[in-house]
Amino acid sequence: MRKLFYLFVVLSIVSCKKTPHDYVTLSGEITNLKVDTLTVYGNNRYIKKILVKKDGSFSDTLKIEAGFFALSDGKSQTFLNLKNGYELELKADADKFEESIVFEGDGAGTNNYLALKIKTQKQFGLDNLEAFFLMEKSAFDAKVKEIDDFNAKLLVDAKDLDSTFTANEKTANERMVVFLNENYEAQHSKLTKFALGQPAPTFDLENFKGGKTSLKSLAGKYVYIDVWATWCAPCIQQIPDLKRVEDQYKGKNIAFVSLSIDKLAEKTKWRDMIKEKQLGGIQLFGESDWNSKFVKDFDITGIPRFILIDPQGNIVDADAPRPSDPRLIALFDSLKL
Structure with missing residues (x-):
């Protein structure tokens, strides 16, 4: 814009x-x-x-x-x-x-x-x-x-x-x-569909640690979502800052979710990168890369994309600041996390 x-x-x-x-x-x-x-x-x-x-x-x-x-x-x-x-x-x-x-x-x-x-x-x-x-x-x-x-x-x-x-x-x-x-x-x-206070599209996806994780299962916490892929260089560049923010808010009322939109054929690469870079938070794998329901529902056309959802499952910011952006900490502070 x-x-x-x-x-x-x-x-x-x-x-x-x-x-x-x-x-x-x-x-x-x-x-x-x-x-x-x-x-x-x-x-x-x-x-x-x-x-x-x-x-x-x-x-x-x-x-x-x-x-x-x-x-x-x-x-x-x-x-x-x-x-x-x-x-x-x-x-x-x-x-x-x-x-x-x-x-x-x-x-x-x-x-x-x-x-x-x-x-x-x-x-x-x-x-x-x-x-x-x-x-x-x-x-x-x-x-x-x-x-x-x-x-x-x-x-x-x-x-x-x-x-x-x-x-x-x-x-x-x-x-x-x-x-x-x-x-x-x-x-x-x-x-207006993605405005502050609107119900957020949901997800129920494969978790790196086993089973599935849904947005509903995280109710009661703020949820900061990173939509990324192993082939996305700007996404990889955000990892050090994301890990820093995760550490800074460890034990606070917020869950950090990383949602990969890699192709199914790249799932092994996704798993290997999580291990290699010691990624924290909740690591999820989209069911159909760009056609994953959550991606389509949020009209995501470019990554990395960061989204913040409140404890009631409503949108706080559908295009939230990146971890490297000082405005993210200011946003978290305004929510008294």
Whole structure:
């Protein structure tokens, strides 16, 4: 979802005109910056490192193809619209990057417009489309109209925009409204099905230690489920953090369940990996890999996928933070585990 949000913001390439030189000069000052390097990312794997002085000032040249780029300090980032000939200056405070960023010089009009649009689109909640689609229809329609009206006014009020860029932005804004309206019903239905407090789909699966384990048998405890497979590299990467979290909450009112969706032919590999990596928690094997009932019921299309269920068998978070994400511990703490 988050990626879709950026598609609304970064849409077009401004038209070219004759320039006095064939490179971009990018300079500026970022106060409270904790790093000595900025990175510019572009299409076709373009990467440029810019050194920053101790006072937060920097200046460098970039020979590029006109288009959109991301400027990052490793923590925060902004999008830039660049073309050769620009002499663009940026000023910002690293502690409140998006709120403080201002551009001056050639190309400042377009880049100030982009910075303001990114900030306000986040304020509208478009960086979290799941929450957006969870709104009831009347509230959703009102919010879409508010965003559409704001974007239209933002574009009218913007200064020094290239005419092609302006036309492309109008098209982008129209497409965003169409996207939101066309996807509301399906997304709202899906998200409300798995919303907080909804009954969780159940399972009754083969346990590595013998017999079967069902969600019903874990009633009275929170259940943190890891849907994974032995062939999934990102899943394997989460194992050390999962073991750490399991140890941290050992003896607490929570069960840790790992549900493999390996193919039946890979069951021996599944068993071997559990032994080799000394996996803890409750290790279960899905009855039909991607077609396992629990996987289909939760509409799982990618792994690893983590799910948190409450002691009554209701959903707490159908797409819970990963063990490596500090938000998971914050979530557990909020539940007073």
